[in-house]
Amino acid sequence: MPMTTLQKPTARQDPLPEVGTPLHEVTFVVVDLETTGGSAGQDHITEIGAVKVRGGEVLGEFQTLVNSHVPIPAVVRVLTGITDAMLASAPSIRSALPAFLEFAAGAVIVAHNARFDVGFLKAACAATGLTWPEPVVVDTVLLARALVTADESPNHRLGSLARLFRATVTPDHRALHDAQATVDVLHGLIGRVGTLGVTTIEELATYSGQVPQARRRKRHLADDLPDAPGVYLFKDGAGRVLYVGTSVAIRTRVRSYFTGAEKRRRMGEMIRLAESVTPVVCATVLEAQVRELRLIAQHKPPYNRRSRNPEKALWIKLTVESFPRLSIVRQVRGDTPHYLGPFGSRTAAEDAVAALHESLTLRQCTQKLSATRPRDSACTLADLGRCPAPCTGAIEIDAYAAIAERAASAMTGDPGAIVAALNDRMATLAIGQRFEEAATVRDRLSALLRGASRIQRMAPLARTAELLAARRSVIGGWELICVRHGRLAGSTHSPRGADPMPYVDALRASAEIVPSAQLPAPAASAEETEKILAWLEEPGVRIVDIDGAWTCPVGGAQAHHLTLLSDLGAPARTAAAMMTA
Template identity: 65%
Template sequence: MQAIQATFDDLGTRLADVTFVVVDLESTGGSPAQCGITEIGAVKVRGGDVIGEFQTLVNPAEPIPAFISVLTGITDAMVADSPRIESAFPAFLEFAAGSVLVAHNAGFDISFLKAAAVRTGTPWPGFDVLDTLTLARQLVTRDEVPNHKLSSLARVFASPTTPDHRALHDARATVDVLHGLIERVGNLGVHTLEELASYTSRVSPAQRRKRFLADALPHAPGVYLFKDGDGRVLYVGTSRDIRSRVRSYFTAAEQRSRMADMVRLAHAVTPVVCQTPLEAQVRELRLIDEHQPRFNRRSKNARRQLWVKLTSERFPRLSIVRQVRDEGGHHIGPFRSRVTAQAAVDAVHEIVPLRQCTQRITGTESACALAELGRCGSPCTGAQSRDDYARVVADCAALFSGDARGGGDKLRSRLAELAAQERFEDAARVRDRFLHLVRGAARSQRLTPLMQARELVAARRGESDGWEIVCIRQGRLAGTVVSPRGGDPMVHVRVLQATAEVVPTPEPGATAALIEETEILLRWLESPGVRIVELDGSWTCPVGGAGALRRELEPAVAAAHEVVGFDRDAGDAGRDFPRRAARDRHRRAG
């Protein structure tokens, strides 16, 4: 029995089955907005055979410049009785209907044809277009030709037609060049229109030959793993259509240079079909964390996160730690870099006079420079009692645990003080550091309740009008299912609850999932259309928490530094503030 390809989605359109119309134009000049077409020539080919030709002179309704007549041989007298573009253009469209347009330096010819469509009030059909000049620059080297003009390429491919700036002759020569180029790319594994249209010499023949790795993959959402000959995972990715995405790695659509090296080493691709895009995101994260693939960059350091801790010692201070431990202190974070964590610490010290020394306090130490500047109450010398220092610590603890209103008031006062002193650069640094602080605090205040909820079941309308149902336990995705359209979703909710992963309550200070996984789930829960079905636990966020202050600061920092996004680490912003401050001072002086 002969195998039949059901659709062109997998293999594309075979070049032998494509009808090409190779077109060439002559005109009164180089600007389609100001010049007119004087001749249209076109050749229709399919499967290497010429199946039709089209040629007509066109009266441009304007004099043909003398140098154009010398170049093309077309004179005013020759076109005097020829049809105007209003007649010639529709005739060409009828000839070219349903084909792929081909031209040498196609931008020139297509721009004139589109201008003719506008001039005649005809909708442009939206042809697919191939440019033989673009292909030739990648396939014909300078060792073969001095340049990539049509006349030079016609000699290389032994065209019997010499280009002479007459439209039909040049179109015939371009046909021979097209066939020569198709023969060359055929030897490189290019056999479909889609591959030809996206051809680039950046994609090596070896890379193209590995397209077979996608042949058995499903058209389904999920995760895919590229593996080498020893079964080691090289790269993990996710897509709504695994097969189509993997196929793109063997074409010009994939432009990341490191991916070419990855494909060269790949021997197999393993798919993991997922119920929903959310499940695919989580599985991708877990697989990257498990295998640490050498070609993945994002999410490889999901466990390398930092927290800012308010210690639980006799005179607490701030410390940057790599792990949350159940020692009675307050934590905010995580932060993705030490720079942003330190910025958060500096922001607290700007408004709360916590001690910054690290030694154990006995009450007999000498005062430091911060104490002399009034930035510390000096509990180390006994100048500040434990009760007085506890009130300072309480201000910081409130900011960490859910009441940022006091901290916000102190920040505004500090910024007003610096502005009154015209210390605008310092004000910018304080504001930007404080944004890192409230980002970390808001992240902690949003994530902690979800990580402590024993079970949360939520649902959202799916793309097929069914329900995407998600079960989250201790901040970890325990299971997901899609209920069919018209069915009772609660039946699927009960089945999901009975079959979802059992997630034990983690040890104090530990988490049941990667923080990044919980953040993915939180973003999904906060997306439009999500409904909470059942909740075993408490999922809340403090009204006066850091989130409100973050929403106040984000727009100001975004406008000043073009930095947006809740989770983006911008480092210690303020690098362009001196220029703005100088400009503001200049305006006031003027």
């Protein structure tokens, strides 16, 4: 039997955006399959039936038999009435599947026991070289289990639910009839979840009935929130901030916390305590991301896990003294440009220090040393050849300064010499089958390069008094930002079709006045400056004006770090190859 398609002209529905899509605006394709058996990997599709609906109106139907080129099992013939003779002139799955995918393009897929039907469709795509489009899927079986009680229906089979919801078509194990019956079941189930406050496809797709009613009742907290980019703050009855989040659509994101889409246990605890939500609308997405960081640092909400204590970040400093050494400090004081970091933990900072000590014979003692008052004896590290013993006068200030200069160069420029030395060390350890020690050296090198990369990227922006940049907005017009000394001083949006320069001038005039911080650190948290850098480095961003020089060292730490990550474990593989050669 040839494929038949009856369809009203309709625009293709784009993939679901982050903002909530009301159910009456969603295009559903309700599909049912008949197959030769129950295994998607071994059995074959023999019939596809589908109905396209939106807002309760049928937009089109799709039906085709599929020649599977294998005999139909007797039990399937009895169940469906489909015979080998009926399939002889039917199209193959290579012809039928693309036609169905075109019919269903952009729609939400609905099926009764969707795991079965979608599993067969995915397997058929894989077998024919097609790409499964990964649509949103709604399973009417799962919805029925959450919404239909045993008193109403003895089970959740399609036939039983069709009777309950008085479907206009009786399911009979033929694909199109079963799909038509499933449409009525879907509409009946949507009617029920509507009374529970589920009104968008995002909520329907994740609805399980397992959301406590106490949480669902708090959905009203989102009712008056704007669907605009920005930050939202959950607060308890005393006004204490419990959690800070950000979204391109505040109301839609907040509503998701009261549905089955939110599965994090700590968020469930937070919702039980929440009594209000405060929105902070932002001109751009970057502004929302930055405000989120600042509000988390300010309020330290108990249910935010990250970014609560930027002031506790650690730095590595090459000290300013006759015989410099490496020191882990809490603050950048602006006394030297030679800092690394910041580091999120003391372990990471200590690993970076160890990497430098592994390749350079800097002193590791913490005492202040005088070139004119040497000591009588050196420490054990000097005996091991890992310290030039400036404490005893064994090395002159100028000679030691050359060692310190190599450390400074690696911290602010190209750490290639350090990387090469540590790579040689890893290879030697791997050849000797000391793989754990090689991994330790690798981790130390990674920590060093990560810390050097962060400061090398941030320092130029920290030194830049002002930078104005723009990129085209997805809603038209331009997103405009003003950055001063690595801090977001302001942002705005110029409308579609408008000359953006007056908006640039207004942004510059109204932006926050930001004094320079203790260089090379920015006048903001490292996370904020890195958010700004990520925005500036996106394709299509234009520098409108700059007071300073925004640069980054060629061959700097970031390039070496990316190489290390891509070649992770290379010394061990090299050693293994050498041992088997």
